[in-house]
Amino acid sequence: MRQPTRAGVRDAAAKVAAILPPSPIYVHDVGGVAVTFKAECLQPMGAFKLRGAWHRLTAIDPDVRDKGVVAFSSGNHAQGIAWAAKRLGMPAVIVMPADAPRSKREGTLALGAEIVTYDRDSESREKIAAHLAHARGAILVPSFDDPWVIEGQGSAAIEAMTQMVEAGLPDPSHLVVPCGGGGLAAGMTLGLPDAAITVVEPEGWDDMCRSLEAGWIEPVGDNPPPTACDALQTKRVSERTFEVLARRDAKGVAVSEAEVRAAQRWAATKLRLVVEPGGAVALAALLARKVAPQPGMLVVLSGGNVDVDAYSAALAGDR
Amino acid sequence: MRQPTRAGVRDAAAKVAAILPPSPIYVHDVGGVAVTFKAECLQPMGAFKLRGAWHRLTAIDPDVRDKGVVAFSSGNHAQGIAWAAKRLGMPAVIVMPADAPRSKREGTLALGAEIVTYDRDSESREKIAAHLAHARGAILVPSFDDPWVIEGQGSAAIEAMTQMVEAGLPDPSHLVVPCGGGGLAAGMTLGLPDAAITVVEPEGWDDMCRSLEAGWIEPVGDNPPPTACDALQTKRVSERTFEVLARRDAKGVAVSEAEVRAAQRWAATKLRLVVEPGGAVALAALLARKVAPQPGMLVVLSGGNVDVDAYSAALAGDR
Numbered sequence: 001m002r003q004p005t006r007a008g009v010r011d012a013a014a015k016v017a018a019i020l021p022p023s024p025i026y027v028h029d030v031g032g033v034a035v036t037f038k039a040e041c042l043q044p045m046g047a048f049k050l051r052g053a054w055h056r057l058t059a060i061d062p063d064v065r066d067k068g069v070v071a072f073s074s075g076n077h078a079q080g081i082a083w084a085a086k087r088l089g090m091p092a093v094i095v096m097p098a099d100a101p102r103s104k105r106e107g108t109l110a111l112g113a114e115i116v117t118y119d120r121d122s123e124s125r126e127k128i129a130a131h132l133a134h135a136r137g138a139i140l141v142p143s144f145d146d147p148w149v150i151e152g153q154g155s156a157a158i159e160a161m162t163q164m165v166e167a168g169l170p171d172p173s174h175l176v177v178p179c180g181g182g183g184l185a186a187g188m189t190l191g192l193p194d195a196a197i198t199v200v201e202p203e204g205w206d207d208m209c210r211s212l213e214a215g216w217i218e219p220v221g222d223n224p225p226p227t228a229c230d231a232l233q234t235k236r237v238s239e240r241t242f243e244v245l246a247r248r249d250a251k252g253v254a255v256s257e258a259e260v261r262a263a264q265r266w267a268a269t270k271l272r273l274v275v276e277p278g279g280a281v282a283l284a285a286l287l288a289r290k291v292a293p294q295p296g297m298l299v300v301l302s303g304g305n306v307d308v309d310a311y312s313a314a315l316a317g318d319r
Numbered sequence: 320m321r322q323p324t325r326a327g328v329r330d331a332a333a334k335v336a337a338i339l340p341p342s343p344i345y346v347h348d349v350g351g352v353a354v355t356f357k358a359e360c361l362q363p364m365g366a367f368k369l370r371g372a373w374h375r376l377t378a379i380d381p382d383v384r385d386k387g388v389v390a391f392s393s394g395n396h397a398q399g400i401a402w403a404a405k406r407l408g409m410p411a412v413i414v415m416p417a418d419a420p421r422s423k424r425e426g427t428l429a430l431g432a433e434i435v436t437y438d439r440d441s442e443s444r445e446k447i448a449a450h451l452a453h454a455r456g457a458i459l460v461p462s463f464d465d466p467w468v469i470e471g472q473g474s475a476a477i478e479a480m481t482q483m484v485e486a487g488l489p490d491p492s493h494l495v496v497p498c499g500g501g502g503l504a505a506g507m508t509l510g511l512p513d514a515a516i517t518v519v520e521p522e523g524w525d526d527m528c529r530s531l532e533a534g535w536i537e538p539v540g541d542n543p544p545p546t547a548c549d550a551l552q553t554k555r556v557s558e559r560t561f562e563v564l565a566r567r568d569a570k571g572v573a574v575s576e577a578e579v580r581a582a583q584r585w586a587a588t589k590l591r592l593v594v595e596p597g598g599a600v601a602l603a604a605l606l607a608r609k610v611a612p613q614p615g616m617l618v619v620l621s622g623g624n625v626d627v628d629a630y631s632a633a634l635a636g637d638r
Contacts, residue, residue, distance in 0.1 A: 161352065270627065272593040272624075273591065274587045306591075308584050316631040
């Protein structure tokens with residue numbers, strides 16, 4: 001099993017820097033400490049996912065690129081793959097549940113991908129995607145359990161470190177990062193070999209937190225609570241992502257839905273950024289002081305793709 | 320009367336570039352045309368106003384800087400002046416109505432300025448500010464009727480043009496820009512000598528539109544309608560700003576409150592940016608096709624300081 005490496009993260013960072021300007025960083029006072037925020041929500045398709053997609057797709061032999069790429073996702077991974085495939089002139093097929101939100105279907109279609117739908121209750125997206133990939137000779141790209149994808153997401157860390165140094169800020173010494181399957185968290189951990197790591201998940205979906213405490217992979221329990229963090233609803237992390245985080249003694253914390261909404265309000269009024277629920281969990285942990293602000297802290301705002309009605313309600317609520 | 324010049328705008332752009340990274344530009348498809356958006360809402364204090372403030376305050380003789388600066392404003396100009404003064408180590412006094420929104424008071428205080436309040440019904444902010452400036456030997460900085468302020472705001476045009484060229488986009492050939500007193504519009508017009516200009520105002524507050532049509536300055540009428548665009552509630556433009564725009568045959572259009580809200584929703588979902596009502600009027604004119612999208616079009620999103628309740632309601636409404 002190929003493992004993601006720091007060298008691979010650095011390679012991914014160079015590849016991403018060749019096609020995209022760095023996503024901005026913002027420094028803001030939190031409890032008397034200057035904290036750095038990395039605005040991955042401002043990427044062209046609204047999330048960090050194009051990093052891993054670009055690193056993976058550019059690693060495909062040019063001779064077989066015309067066979068295309070297949071992914072299953074109803075969200076940001078789909079749009080990241082579609083974005084990278086379009087840029088490389090590759091066909092992309094996204095396997096998506098028939099009841100996926102229209103905004104996400106439209107975002108994926110607008111990037112030129114083909115969508116194949118399945119019935120969430122009776123069909124397996126993994127099987128459909130594997131079948132499609134086999135039939136077409138296309139490459140299947142997982143959303144996090146893939147060394148290139150992990151390395152690609154990690155490019156955000158190299159980029160942020162460079163920006164912090166250029167801005168005269170301290171080197172990033174503590175990373176606080178949203179965690180679904182752990183691709184972004186593991187990749188950025190590889191990119192920052194000297195930083196302490198905290199991964200953040202929604203309450204009830206904090207399987208990486210519990211896995212890191214236990215020392216082995218624990219899946220999400222049966223009947224997890226509803227969460228607005230659609231981007232973080234991963235039922236089981238992978239050995240690849242878990243191993244990277246466990247080896248670095250990463251800690252995990254869980255945040256409530258109300259804490260996530262408070263973070264979305266803070267981002268809107270203090271940074272003027274639209275951050276989706278799953279993209280706001282690391283900020284939520286900081287604002288709720290589940291992580292203490294400290295110099296050199298780097299907090300990732302990982303995505304900004306919102307349903308406008310739900311977003312409006314999140315900004316209005318809880319007061 | 321000193322007039323703002325293109326040379327002054329270029330000088331301002333160099334001064335601003337020395338202390339601030341460029342605000343990002345975003346290219347998005349509107350009606351099949353790639354339109355460029357300049358995100359001034361992502362400036363450190365949330366609006367373009369720090370440009371004019373910086374150009375003006377750095378033009379003050381260092382020997383008298385310790386006397387400080389005075390401005391009257393309840394909004395973005397106050398925060399722009401406070402931001403620039405703090406950076407220069409100058410005292411700043413802001414004259415603000417006693418009933419100004421708490422978020423704006425707090426934003427100004429957080430930047431280290433002193434606030435002097437007045438009663439909106441019985442006192443004149445102009446007189447209070449002039450008296451304070453005289454008593455302290457401080458410099459009074461108007462929000463738009465000032466050659467340095469106009470030139471400073473215009474630095475956004477030089478910056479955007481550079482960014483567009485670097486991104487391989489066409490030179491900006493048509494500027495669409497929000498207009499209150501006209502400082503930003505006039506400054507950017509000076510910065511783009513070959514571009515067509517459209518200024519945008521809220522309906523009922525479209526005095527620059529009417530002035531440009533009439534050929535002389537027309538003030539806002541009695542009892543103008545309520546508008547969410549607090550940043551654009553200027554009752555009379557100045558000769559300095561009007562002359563620049565009239566000489567270039569600028570056109571004006573007015574947008575409705577519903578069109579402004581639609582623009583705020585579009586910016587949140589397509590660009591993941593929080594844009595305040597007054598900052599969204601140029602985008603509103605484009606989306607309502609009151610201005611036809613065309614290649615080389617540059618649309619300014621001029622500010623992002625929102626009251627979160629009003630913003631949430633704007634995102635929710637009208638459907």
